[in-house]
Amino acid sequence: MTAGAGVGEPRNSRTGDLARRLVRSEALPLAFAAAWVGAVAVVEPAVLTRRNLENVGLAALPLLLAAVGQLFVLVVGGIDLSTAAVAGAASVAAGLVMREVPNAAVGVGAVLAVGLGVGLFHGLAVAGLRMPAFLVTLATSSAVAGGAVWATRSQKLAGLPEGFLSLGWQGDLFGVRSSVWVAAAVVVVAHLVLARTVFGRQLYAVGLNAATARVSGVPVGRRIAAAFAVSGVCAAVAGLMLAARQKAAAADLWRADVLLDVLGAAVIGGASLRGGRGTVLGVVVGVAVIALIGNTLTLLDLDSWHVTMAKGGLIFLAAGLDILRTRGDRR
Amino acid sequence: MTPRVELRDVGKQFAGVWVLRGVTLTVPPGAVLGLVGENGAGKSTLMNVLAGVHRPDAGTIRVDGADYAPRSPAEAAAAGIALVHQELNLFPNLSVGENLFLDRLPTKGAVPLRRVDRPRLRADAEEALAVVGLAVDPGRPVSGLSPGERQLVEVAKGLAAGARVLILDEPTTSLTRPEADRLFALVRQVRAAGKSVVYISHNLPDVLGLCDAVAVLRDGALVAHGPAGEFTEDRLITLMVGRQLDQVYPQRATGPTAEPLLELDRLTRPGAAPVSLTVHRGEVVGVAGLMGAGRTELARAVFGLDPVTAGDVRLGGELLAALTPAARIRKGLAFLTEDRRGDGLLMDAALTDEVSLAALPRHGPWLRPGRLRQAVAAAAIRVNLSQGRLDERTARTLSGGNQQKAVLAKWLLAGPRVLILDEPTRGVDVGARAEIYRTINELVKAGLGVLLISSEVEELLGMRDRILVMAGGAVRAEFRRPEFDREAILRAALAGRAA
Structure with a gap:
């Protein structure tokens, strides 16, 4: 019956609104991370040394790129499970072409081509053929990772050109590493696109309600395809960084379980797997939380499985927070 | 004689708006009541109240003299009220037999090995289909049936569940004329068996031809109720519409152009x-x-x-x-x-x-x-x-x-x-x-x-x-x-x- 459902009762509760705004903001995970690091610093002062924080930050850059790309897909209500595979395959493609033409620009071109190609393929399958994003990206993930292993005979491709390594990781520009510049540029551009452009606004609309977005003149299919393309490119650039850092391209640069860090960072930062929510700022905070948890627990001499367990619990809590945030929103 | 269904001052509100007000209505056993009214007049709401989908906010209902206040469609079904929806409620991927007895599939065997008793399901289904005169294999999926056949399956489902009151909401919308005639024959047969039918339709000739009595709803209230013989198509239309233009519509000073x-x-x-x-x-x-x-x-x-x-x-x-x-x-x-x-x-x-x-x-x-x-x-x-x-x-x-x-x-x-x-x-x-x-x-x-x-x-x-x-x-x-x-x-x- 439409008669009953059509009339929504206006709700108005100031305290409710305040609590709601608090759980929705990026401040909550940030405060949590600060409190946690502060507490750990009491026991283990090494946490707060400049050297440690720098290491944590640098190590988290590829994760940051991948999570920002993932955010675009989450905003339109999709999911991209191909992060690790695309990163590995992009690095392998670059390594192979640079064997023939040892030129950094060619390598970067190969990285971008793989990311864009796989991303657009995802977009086409999800938006054009209406296939579930979950399955599509999982399937290409397997195919792409397999292809990369086959192309390299599961060997590492060392001997990457100096220019490529410098551009991707440790080059110095105005006293700051090239990888930091790249990540900062991606973060700033992504933030501006999502928060300050018509395109970004339309991405959120698609995630909130694709049918309404379509009636309101949003080219829904093209926006979904674009989101997957961004995610693919970001994952590929993350692969470039990882390869440059370890001075070798390989199909398994990243273990597939990095996906949990990527999705966890996005969700901790306020993105919703149900679409239409999340900010770049939030993702930055989420990545910081994930990175600091891992780092602090390691410094406390906990074993790697303890770190994995803690992360799992944390992401579970973040998913619960997501439910709390959007409770009452959806039908 | 005790009425089969007796509604007294039944009202229903949604978000503070009364969409049904003071409806008092009886349906005798072995009678077909036609219910007509414009879109939004409250017909479906009234039937949803009767079928346990909505709970009334005012008034009482009695079925065969006993108080009746179902809290769910399942309770209504148990009390012998079956609603056949405008949009049919069958599962196209399941077989006809499974659809007929979905809520009480016959089983055999003890708990760990309990399984559907296929031969019994088939026999029961064949019996239920024979009642409505539908000769299809109970093992066929519903997706292969025509709209008319599905409608008959719905009716068979209600009757097999022991319905005393059958509510049909716009049953002929997607039926061809022969299919509709077949349905009407079935309704008459159901009536002859002493059961009651409430028939909702916009097709006024059908209503007048099929029903013993007609009730007209307008703006959630009953405006007329009597033997079908007292009504003509024109009178029904006048009753369905008849209200004054109120002051909601502001005057418009300008008129259309030719462009x-x-x-x-x-x-x-x-x-x-x-x-x-x-x-x-x-x-x-x-x-x-x-x-x-x-x-x-x-x-x-x-x-x-x-x-x-x-x-x-x-x-x-x-x-x-x-x-x-x-x-x-x-x-x-x-x-x-x-x-x-x-x-x-x-x-x-x-x-x-x-x-x-x-x-x-x-x-x-x-x-x-x-x-x-x-x-x-x-x-x-x-x-x-x-x-x-x-x-x-x-x-x-x-x-x-x-x-x-x-x-x-x-x-x-x-x-x-x-x-x-x-x-x-x-x-x-x-x-x-x-x-x-x-x-x-x-x-x-x-x-x-x-x-x-x-x-x-x-x-x-x-x-x-x-x-x-x-x-x-x-x-x-x-x-x-x-x-x-x-x-x-x-x-x-x-x-x-x-x-």
Whole structure:
């Protein structure tokens, strides 16, 4: 019956609104991370040394790129499970072409081509053929990772050109590493696109309600395809960084379980797997939380499985927070 | 004799609005009661109350003399009340037999090995199907059945569950004439077996031919109830409609011009008849018709949301064929859909974002939030939506009327020349209604054209310059200003059904 459902009762509760705004903001995970690091610093002062924080930050850059790309897909209500595979395959493609033409620009071109190609393929399958994003990206993930292993005979491709390594990781520009510049540029551009452009606004609309977005003149299919393309490119650039850092391209640069860090960072930062929510700022905070948890627990001499367990619990809590945030929103 | 069903002063309200008031009605055993009324008169609500879907907010119901207050459809079914829905409730992927006995499949074996007793299911199903005279294999999936056969399966399901009262809600909508006749024969047979039937339909000849008694609902109240012999088709129509135009509809000072704005030239949707119509500058063209007459589908086709197979749409002389909805919006088309929650609003976006959505491409590619906020505020004022901070509230927190105003504001902001309004006042309170009408008048005065789809003849009479009546996907009749006659309009709308 439409008669009953059509009339929504206006709700108005100031305290409710305040609590709601608090759980929705990026401040909550940030405060949590600060409190946690502060507490750990009491026991283990090494946490707060400049050297440690720098290491944590640098190590988290590829994760940051991948999570920002993932955010675009989450905003339109999709999911991209191909992060690790695309990163590995992009690095392998670059390594192979640079064997023939040892030129950094060619390598970067190969990285971008793989990311864009796989991303657009995802977009086409999800938006054009209406296939579930979950399955599509999982399937290409397997195919792409397999292809990369086959192309390299599961060997590492060392001997990457100096220019490529410098551009991707440790080059110095105005006293700051090239990888930091790249990540900062991606973060700033992504933030501006999502928060300050018509395109970004339309991405959120698609995630909130694709049918309404379509009636309101949003080219829904093209926006979904674009989101997957961004995610693919970001994952590929993350692969470039990882390869440059370890001075070798390989199909398994990243273990597939990095996906949990990527999705966890996005969700901790306020993105919703149900679409239409999340900010770049939030993702930055989420990545910081994930990175600091891992780092602090390691410094406390906990074993790697303890770190994995803690992360799992944390992401579970973040998913619960997501439910709390959007409770009452959806039908 | 104790009535089979006895309703006394039954009322039902949704969100403070009484959609059913003081309905007192009896159905004797072995009788067929016809229930008629316009869309929204309360027929389905009344039957949902009887079938345990809704709980009444006033009054009492007795079945065979015993108090009856079902808390769920399952309880109603247990008390012998079976509702056959307008949209059938069968699972197409399951077999006929499984559908018939879904809630009580016969089983055999002890718990760890308990399994469906297939031979018994088949035997029971064959017996149930024989009652309705349907000769299909119970093992066949329902998806392979025709609409008429599915209807019979639904009836068989109700009867097999031991129904004493069978409620049929618009059962013939998708049936061919022979299938309908077969259903009527079955209804008579059910009646002869001493069971009662409530038959809801817009097809008045069918109602008068089949039913022993007829009840007419209007605005949630019973306006007539008596033996079928006391009614004629014309009298039923008069009873269904008969109310005064109230003061909700503001006078419009301006009249239509001769300049065509929106022109449909033999626009053809797959499987529907071609439709031609014109909306002029400064004109409100009403589109009347019953549910399923093809009005929403036509609007979606005009807006580029659904495919067309032939014909043209022009806006201000410019051909719109092959344009996306986004491009049509740029050309000046706007479409307020009938389902606010489904495809009208972003329920969980800030109102600023929601209201600016359709106009965004004109404000890009870089957003200037300040200017956008100003534009949204201006549009909100035009529709009289004053809900405080528009960049913090979401549509979900608004009442139905204010939600609709938000949709209207969204389209005004996009700067349309022609506005298609599909049921713009559904679920909207009277005050907001009047404001929406006032907004429409202002737009028309400013030279817009409006295509107003409404199931409420009153609304069309109050707002229109011309009224087109659609039935079965085609325009069946056109009424111009001096000759408005609500009975004639309703008759034209019903005509498509009887055909």
